Amino acid sequence: MGNKKSASFKDAVKFHGHSCPGLAVGYRVATIALRELSSGRADDEEFVAVVENGACGIDAIQIICGCTAGKGNLIIRDRGKNVYTFYNRKTGKGVRIYAEPYYKDDDDDKRFIELAKKDVLTDSERKEKSEIKERRIKRILTDPEEKYIKLGRPVGKMPGTARIFVSGRCDICGEKTAEPYLKKKDGKTVCPACSNELPGGEE
Ligand SMILES: [Zn+2]
Ligand SMILES: [Zn+2]
Structure with a gap:
């Protein structure tokens, strides 16, 4: 890891505008990428992310990894998948990270889907839905990563530097x-x- 203080999930929420499960997944992915490639946050283009979706999680990757659209070290290849490939230009190492978007294995998830299908929610249902969301975010942030994250080798070549x-x-x-x-x-x-x-x- 670099010697700079890394950004927290709170920082990611501030940057993104709200707290949500997608951002939490992106946060986990970003911290795993920094760990796997022994890199700190990228000030320049030394750390590159190729992301295969255009969803909330990307904002966590921008603030945690320093891979930003403007610097050209965040490449969005939207294929509708929770796949993120990172490269460290200094070491030449890369990692491909796949995350299950969410898991439907408990009562919370079943209840959330039920509530999400309703057109109108009562006050208590709305509260229930937001509590479930909070629990899901917490789970994503604290569950063992093996539960929903798979690491592998990058597919394809490291992208060139910004032209x-x-x-x-x-x-x-x-x-x-x-x-x-x-x-x-x-x-x-x-x-x-x-x-x-x-x-x-x-x-
Ligand atoms: Zn979001
Ligand atoms: Zn013109």
Whole structure:
């Protein structure tokens, strides 16, 4: 571990905006990753996370591991899975972490699903639901990790460091755009937005 004080689950809640089971899973995953790869929080790009979902847990990874979208050492490849792969660039080591999103093995979970299906909750049901959620968060944070977490070797190569691009100007909107994104269209240099090539087409 690095010699910097690591962020707590409380810090993650503050950053994320609320406490939830997804954030708790992300917190567990983040602390395991730092432990497995003997790394402290990343100030720069030395620690990289490739995450396979776009859910709450990612916020814990950003604040605990220092892998952030802006630094380019958080790569989101959303495949709807609770899989997180971490690499330490200094040692070349990596770890793939799979977490079961939740486990349906007790009365709490059954009751939670029942309550979640109801359109309208009474005050006492609402209180019950939030108590179950609190218990679930606590369980995620304190259960032995073997109960829902599997560690393995990374699949695939370590991602390259963030690239810095020269920008060119789009002939249609006049806005500067990183060069690899610019395309030639009818003799004009066009950005993805102007050539209607954004994911999902026109906004
Ligand atoms: Zn959340
Ligand atoms: Zn444009």
